[in-house]
Structures are given as structure tokens and as C-alpha cells.
Amino acid sequence: MSLKSPLRRVTHLGSAKGGSAHWYAQRVSAVALVLLGAWLAVALATLGGASHGNVVAWLGSPVSSAFAVLLVLVAGWHALLGLQVVIEDYVGDEGKRVAVLLIVKFAFAVAAVIGVLSVLRIAFGVAA
């Protein structure tokens, strides 16, 4: 005997009804990253060497720092959505899967905040 009802035992095993939102978010962020990725490639190619002065001058411009913040946020989000699918596909054990997902989600949240704060520090002239 258990306090769990038969309904509780079966309802956990199906679709979470959130799959299409995840799928769509992955595509929306992908389209944004085509533009932001091309912007990053062009910006780095025209930087004229990755000296500290060049990077600080580049991210000191409002347009560059805005795109850099967007790039960090959207790339982190897109990477997280993709890694989640990979983890869900290959980590079979539910406990391990939840643990790995939590670690990866926390790590990417921390990385994204560090990335945004770094760009803002440079943009506001703190790192000059």
C-alpha cells in the first residue's frame, strides 16, 4: 500500500506539454544567432588585433556593447536549450539526468551573468 494514487503513478510518464515552446525557442534564438554570430565574426575580424585597448575601445561603443550583451544572453540560452536535449537523450537514469541538468543550467546562468557584467563594466569604463 502506498499513499500514492494510481493516477499519480501514471501521470508522471508522459509529455510535459512544453515541448513545442522549447522547440520554437530554439529556432527563434537560432535565427537571432545567425545575425549575432555574423556580427561577432565581422567585429573580431576588423578589430585589428586583440589587444586590451582594442577590445575596450570596441565594447566602449554603445551599439557594440548592446550586441555583445545580446550575444551572451541569446547564445547562452540557445546552448542551454540544446544541451538540455542532448542530456535528456543520453542520460537515462532520472536522478542523474535531473542532477546533470541542474548543474548545467546553474553553470550557464553564472556564465551568462559574468559575460553580461563583463561587457557592462567595459561599456561603463570601469575596466579601462
Added chain:
Amino acid sequence: MAQRARPLSPFMHYRWQYTNTLSILHRITGVVLSLGFLLLVYWLGSAASGPECYASALAVLGSVPAQFVLFGVAFSFCYHLLNGVRHLFFDMGHGFELATARASGRAVAIAAVVLGFVVWLAVRAGLGGVA
């Protein structure tokens, strides 16, 4: 209650075609790019921490092992971006004819190798100018 043998996922018994490899490469390059994202944050963070910290980060990124990683990231960036656009067309229902899907896959693979090499050389030149 004994459970019946579960059905195998299709990829376990499909005949190999190079489009299979292109498909799994999209996933692998995506994982590589997730690591590349962390490298981007490391680079931005070091730049925000001042010139000394930035100089030591450039020394790390310019080292030989890091160059292999950066080449992987450069190739993955180009492949994942180009093949991602190919997949966006699939998502809109275009390009599913076998000949079209194979030709677009071949074009993506060749362009990714060439562009990846160019991007890596550009990154190397940028880092090498300083480190």
C-alpha cells in the same frame, strides 16, 4: 511485472549515409560551441578585469592545446551556423528531396571546413599580434 524488450531507436539500425554523419555532427558541434561560449565569457571576463588579467588570458588562449580547441570551436561555429540555416529551411518544409538534401549537406560540409580554417587563421592572427 516483466517488461517486454523496448524498441530500438531508428539510428541503431539505419543504413549509413553521409547525411547521418552530418546530422550527428550538428549535435557534436553544438556541444563544442557550448564550451566555446564559456571561452567567450572567459575572454570577456578577463578583458573586464584589467590589462594584466587580460594578458595572462591571452597567453592561455595562445598556447598550443588552446589552439586545437579554438580550431574546433572555429570549425564548429561555421558548421553549426551553416547547417543550422539548412535545418531552418527543413523546418519550413523545404529541401527534403533526397538530391537537394544531399547537395545542401555536401555544400555545408565543404564550406564549413574552408570557412572554419579562415576563421581560425583570423583568430590566430588577432591573438598572435598581442601574445
